[in-house]
Amino acid sequence: MKKLLHNTNQMFPVWALLFAAAAYFQPSLFNGYGGYILYLLAAIMFFMGLTLTPADFLRVFKRPDKILLGTGIQFLLMPLIAWILAKALLLGPELTVGMILVGATAGGTASNVMVYLAGGKVALSVTMTLFSSLVAVAATPILTRLYVGQSLEVPVVDMMKTLAWVILLPIFAGVVVNRLIQPFLRKHEPWLATGSMAGIVLVIAIVVSLNQSQIASLGPILALAVMLHNLAGLAAGYWGAKLLRCDERECRTIAIEVGMQNSGLAAGLAAKYFGASAALPGALFSVWHNISGALLAGHWKRVRVKDGS
DSSP states (O other), X not given: OHHHHHHHHHTHHHHHHHHHHHHHHOGGGTGGGGGGHHHHHHHHHHHHHHXXXXXXXXXXXXXXXXXXXXXHXXXXXXXXXXXHHHHHTTOOHHHHHHHHHHHTSOBOTTHHHHHHHHTOOHXXXXXXXXXXXXXXXXXXXXXXXXXXXXXSOOOHHHHHHHHIIIIIHHHHHHHHHHHHSHHHHHHTHHHHHHHHHHHHHHHHHHHHHHTHHHHHHHHHHHHHHHHHHHHHHHHHHXXXXXXXXXXXXXXXXXXXXXXXXXXXXXXXXXXXXXXXXXXXXXXXXXXXXXHHHHHHHHHHHHSOOOTTO
């Protein structure tokens, strides 16, 4: 069973594509569940919390330099890149705010798996995902207001409240449950990854179903924006870490953490506060970044890293 679950989890990009395609051609299967997006995201964060221990929080203070470096690149460059791409490709206000939300959110939960496959440092990846998720509660609404506040009303306080119950509460609840039943959870850890994957796939399907007509008209140009955003994030994370003299494993880790965003959360926030079409960049990013992340991890897995690098 564990092997079956492991293989199922590794096929995450395939499942994302299949469910996105099903939602596009049969939107009635999923478009009635738009109100459940944030609950699904809270469940994903709870599954993440179930894999964490207090030691993961303490690690932030033991190695703050690399964590702050990666988080700084993520929140400074990713929303800026999103804004530049949206302006260059003449995206409308709703799609622009969707792009900004993707750039201004935390690292994605799938990044930890990709870092493992790429030969990066998993402990650093987990800590960066955790730290950026906590920072996002305040940073995501503020950055969104900074970039699009002149063209759209951004409810900063309401977004912070939403992020608090979607991120903080589920993560800390998961940590508490982990402390109580840790031996049981260790035996069933593949199920936690499967639960997270299922939640993200359903979010993608719901958003695609709600935007079926938009995808038909805006698909190519928006897909280009999303792909360029993700690839620029991967490059910025890797070369930014290189410039600051991180070792190869750390560079790989920071690249994946910066390039793979919690786009499901971005889609959920966009749908709640800015309309269904604003959630489209997040949905497309969720599909694409898992494909690019898997391809990059596969390449790096074949490129050996010297011990100590």
